[in-house]
Amino acid sequence: MDSNSNNFGDQFQNKSKYVRDDLPKHFLNWDTKPKTYKNYVNPIKIIHLSTPEFDEDLPFITNRQSLRTFSQEALDLEKISLLLFGISGITRSYPQFALRTVPSAGGLFPIETYSVINNVDGIDPGIYHHNIKDHVLECLKLGDYRIEAMKACLDQKMVYNSAITFVWTAIIERAKWKYLQRCYRYIYMDAGHVGQNFYLVAEALGLGACTIGAIYDNELNNLLEIDGVEETAIYVGVIGNKISII
Template sequence: MTKNTGKEFMEKTKYKYMRKTDQQKELPQPPLELAYDKGEGLIELPSVDNIKVKEIDLREAIESRKSLRKYSNKPLTMEELSYLLWCTQGVKGITSRPTTLRNVPSAGARHSFETYLLINRVNGLKPGIYRYLAIEHKLLEVNTEPDIAEKITYSCHEQIFVKNSAVTFIWSTVIYRMKWRYGERGYRYVHLDAGHVCQNLYLAAQSIDCGVCAIAAFDDDEINKLLGLDGEEQFVVYLATVGKSVTLK
């Protein structure tokens, strides 16, 4: 890594270097969600209105939050997965701009993330990679090759808890959604947004007896390739493993 790259990034993305953005040029904004084949079979997720989770005090959730890398073999239910997706990227509404209103904040309500899931143990789902369609609150199957969990784990520098998790969340950005409004400074904001999303996952997981571990150490090129992303206009920003907490005896 070139010395002072980070320092240069922070300097060159200061507001004083901002140029006229594509939004200011009145160019059309990018779609709120990546396109997909409407003919593909989509997987319905349970409605969040009917999902029951245990009540947990907010202070207790915040103070007891910690990263967990060892999980039990108990799978998540579809209801639990639906709940976690809703808490992290669920769409509450679409405004006339249009923008999506979600359960996490995002700079300018740009919400540049697409959520991919490495499913290892979720009742009712084959192991593999899926994409969450946030507006529809449905899943789209992407890759169910038998060795995909091994490949994703390898791309995360062989952190074994990736394939031992019940599910690993993988957040990629469609960077033009952010750059359209903020130009090059938008690269700062997607990393801030990633923190908002992952913290919601940490807190929500505690109400379903799960633990989470955020991951920022991964081979960018390799994991982008595995997800079919070009690494420039779309690329992985952050990951987090989720699994049922191990009961101490």
């Protein structure tokens, strides 16, 4: 961390971590919930818009939703390739840099993707890192990490039952090099783009998916063996086959 007092971004990142048994003491007062929608009472005029109808081959835009229960059928190997490519695949290469399926502030791409593989045909359960440049999975640890991953996500059961739990981390310096303390804003925006592509590709492939922001940050960092400062867990996405309703 910066030694001077202008490390407000680092402080935000560190102080907003969830720590087991030390969660913020806070209850929801529904009487004070802010209004969800804003409208102007006296606009100059109102333009009525046509009924939104997407092209038939874009149903994943309107059908996307968070699913938190999955069938225990294994996920196809090809689908993990499509998911990872949709999350951060390289689509345009130039001599000095390359651009991807997702946008990123300054084209700096601080987000990394780890996969806790639980139930994928042809891949042993374990923790893998997506090597984006070569589009391969690098195996870091073999074994069943469903319980540890679930615990690190505030004990949410969907993590235990997923075919894959993706963990998105940020390598802070990649963005801080240009944006200094403001980098944290862009890191979370970048992660949001990754998350949305994850949802849309999942829906396009007919899979169920949910993203997770409620994490015990350092439990997840420990699972991935990253230090939580230079590289830290930011966001999680669980995925699996949908439960078919017959």
